[in-house]
Amino acid sequence: MGESKVIDEYDFDLHPELQTELSADERELLQHIPELTELGTERRKFLGQAAASGLGILALQLLAKEQVLASMEAPEGAVFAPVAEENAVAVKLKINGVEKTLNLDSRVSLLDALRERLALTGTKKGCDQGQCGACTVIVNGRRVLSCLTLTATCEGKEVTTVEGLAKGDDLHPIQAAFIKHDGFQCGYCTPGQICSAVALLQEAKNGEASHVSTNLRTSARNLKLSDDEIRERMSGNICRCGAYPGIVAAIQEVHQGRETAQTWRFVGEDEIAALNVEGKTDEIV
Ligand code: FES
Numbered sequence: 106m107g108e109s110k111v112i113d114e115y116d117f118d119l120h121p122e123l124q125t126e127l128s129a130d131e132r133e134l135l136q137h138i139p140e141l142t143e144l145g146t147e148r149r150k151f152l153g154q155a156a157a158s159g160l161g162i163l164a165l166q167l168l169a170k171e172q173v174l175a176s177m178e179a180p181e182g183a184v185f186a187p188v189a190e191e192n193a194v195a196v197k198l199k200i201n202g203v204e205k206t207l208n209l210d211s212r213v214s215l216l217d218a219l220r221e222r223l224a225l226t227g228t229k230k231g232c233d234q235g236q237c238g239a240c241t242v243i244v245n246g247r248r249v250l251s252c253l254t255l256t257a258t259c260e261g262k263e264v265t266t267v268e269g270l271a272k273g274d275d276l277h278p279i280q281a282a283f284i285k286h287d288g289f290q291c292g293y294c295t296p297g298q299i300c301s302a303v304a305l306l307q308e309a310k311n312g313e314a315s316h317v318s319t320n321l322r323t324s325a326r327n328l329k330l331s332d333d334e335i336r337e338r339m340s341g342n343i344c345r346c347g348a349y350p351g352i353v354a355a356i357q358e359v360h361q362g363r364e365t366a367q368t369w370r371f372v373g374e375d376e377i378a379a380l381n382v383e384g385k386t387d388e389i390v
Pocket residue numbers: 229230231232233234235236237238239240241250251252253
C-alpha cells in the first residue's frame with residue numbers, strides 16, 4: 106500500500122464521525138468507479154462510509170462486482186447476436202475412423218472437444234493436468250494425454266478413443282482381457298488404461314525401449330515384456346481402486362497371445378439360493 110490521505114479531502118459525502126485514512130490504492134480505485142445510474146451518488150457515499158469503517162477493500166470489491174453485474178443488465182426486449190467463438194479455428198481430424206470438422210476456440214483441449222463437443226464421454230477427465238492418465242487416447246498410433254493436447258494441434262490426425270476399439274459387438278482383445286482378468290473395479294480409469302495398453306502393445310511390436318529396458322544397444326522388434334516392463338510402461342495410468350494385478354495380467358495375456366484361465370465367474374441365482382439354505386453365503390466372492 107502506498108501513502109495515506111484523509112478521506113474527506115475527496116469528493117464523498119462522508120459522515121464526519123467516520124473520517125479515516127485511505128491508502129493511495131484505495132483512493133485510486135474510488136476515483137475510477139464511475140457514477141452508477143440512479144443510485145450513483147448514494148453508492149459513492151456508502152463506499153466512503155464503508156471505507157471509513159474499516160471495510161475499505163471489501164467494499165471496493167463488492168462495488169466493483171456490482172458495477173460489472175449492472176453493466177451486464179440487458180435492456181428490455183434486447184436481441185443478442187450469437188456470441189462469437191474467441192480465437193476460433195477450424196480443425197479437421199478423423200475420430201474413430203470418421204472425418205470431423207470442428208470449429209472451436211484454439212485453446213480447447215482434445216479431452217474437452219471429445220467430451221463436450223462430440224459427446225464421446227468414454228474418455229474420462231480425472232485431474233485435467235496430466236497426472237492420472239484417465240484421459241489417455243491414441244493419436245496417430247501413439248498414446249497421448251488428451252487433457253494436455255490442444256485440439257488445434259490434431260489437424261489431419263487420427264484419434265482413437267475407447268469407443269473406437271471394438272468392432273461392432275466384438276470387443277478389442279484388451280477390452281475382453283480386462284473383463285476376464287477383473288482389471289477394473291469402479292471403471293473410471295479403465296478407458297485410459299485400455300487405450301494406453303493398446304498403444305503399449307504396438308510399442309512392444311515396434312521394439313521401443315522403456316525406462317526399465319535392460320538392453321538399449323540393440324532394438325529388436327516384437328519385444329517380450331516382463332510384468333515389470335508392463336508396470337513401468339503403464340505407470341502413467343493411475344488406478345485408485347488398485348486393480349493393477351488384473352490390469353497387468355490382462356495386458357500380459359494379450360501380449361503373449363497365451364490363453365490363461367479366468368479366475369472368477371458370475372454366480373447364478375440358483376447357486377445363491379442353495380448357499381442361502383446351507384448358510385454358506387460367505388463363500389460367495
Ligand atoms: S485427466 Fe488427463 S492426465 Fe488426468
